Amino acid sequence: MPETPEHTLTHRVQDRILRALIGGLLYLPYRWRVPLCGWVMARVVAPLAGYRRRIRENLRLILPDLPAAERRRLERAVPDNMGRTIIEIYSGPEFAARAAATTPRGEGMAALEAARAAGRPVILVTGHFGNYDASRAALIARGYRVGGLYMPMKNPYFNAHYETAIGRIGTPLFPRGRQGLAAMVRFLREGGMLGMVVDQRMSHGARLTFFGHAALTALSAAEMALKYDALLVPTYAIRKPNGLDFDIVVEAPIPAGTPEAMTQALNDSLEALVRRHPDQWFWVHRRWKIPAQRAAEIGAGR
Template sequence: MPQYKKSHIYRAVEFAPIWVVLAIGRILPFWLRGKMFGLLGELIVMYLPKAKKRVHRGLITVFPGLSKKEINSITKKVGCNTALTLSELLMNDDYKKRKKLISADGEGFETLKEAKSNGQGAIIVSAHFGQWEAIRHHLAENNMETGAVYRKNNNPFYERLFLKSIKYGGLPIIARGGKGNINMIRHLKKGGFFALLVDQDSHSGKQIKFLGQDARTTTAPAEMALRYDLPLVPVFAVRQANGQNIKLEYEEAIIHTDAITMTNEINDRISARIQKNPEQWYWLHNRWNKE
């Protein structure tokens, strides 16, 4: 059998469990679907050694005073929130209809409305925290459709599903790097909005403190905001205790100074949110590149 066919079959088998659980999820009521995915996420993160180890390592690094019981409790909640968010994201056509679950507050929202009314582009920065996709849904609902950047997946079946799903949150959707960056800049210069999740390790980034630890961090959002005179607004989507409602916090825009100072401020804002609700951040990222 040719190698490419083996690879294609392997990817299909790899994707099959995801397809099955999503198919089951679609026939369940929204509240029950959330319970199912939350429990599934808890089980995966607690019983998949690599996932558990990575979450524990991050928590111990940032919160050295936590007891083993506290670490395990947060880890379970991380798995729950991650699975909930991913399921909502992969069924974004359905999640788009759940507008009543999303509320918002903060002066950053007025900053974005003003930019929109003036035909000015804007950059929204956030993290893999809470239900980050709710940000774009809320902006679209308020006539501020917002594009996003994503990383292509090696699995073609997952790639097609993921790309189709995130388009329900707003357009344009561009792949990270190269031509995608050029298209993003063009969109911003024409008055468009883009949301960027800036909490991952960046190979070309600067060493900037993140949760008290040096971390390679992209300065691109700050550089674009300065170069094209765009508001740079941090927004965070905090999942509420019932697991369904989302409270968006539109924070004060980052003051334009220089790229390093502004990126430090972004990291400080993200860190403050994570310290307040550590269970809502995606600790499965290898944020400090220690592996």
């Protein structure tokens, strides 16, 4: 659907504001700009954008027994982590160097090394947790060929420089949709490793569960793993208490099965991590919203 003049103006204004904020922060030393962007997101942007309300609503649905004090803490901590993530991504080489300083650990590292030696493709799956690009940066620094599949932003003006920012962390990059499909498939068939973020609601996804509640989830990562004989490997970057560094974890590959079973295993993996670090997941997403029409289609088996 083409943009209306109103949408175009809104997107331009949003982009100008974000460019000014990000550009100003980039003049500061890294150790200052990251916490400052977190503070601005938590104290200024989140209340104005309705993020605190969204976080509160999701927490009441998913963790209804959470003490009120902890819920209020998360209403501030979640957008703080989001703000840090944004400015880290725009910090390019400085962020990549910070991520590269951490040695990835976990059962999956041996599987990645074996796949690289054999030329077997790998699909690395993460969520909007900690900083979702830190694993990619750390693995690229160690010589792994890791590409990224990303969802273009709805704001085309912001998307233009966002693509440039994530490209400075590493390439190749593949936009979701037809535009990037052929190049992405070729990359996988050549034994590349593809990073994906898969924890957002997809309107035509399968009705799986996340935190015990129905959540529409895309099966694409599992389907591609099966189609191209790729390993399906969860990986996460857990932000350390200093707010600047990460523990990068690579879990064991998900066993082959049906796309639904494999994707549910991905949901379960992320859920276990979020339960341990609830302040690091992006609770602002409408993860559990299922439109009435889509619910009826699922009930009818369509």
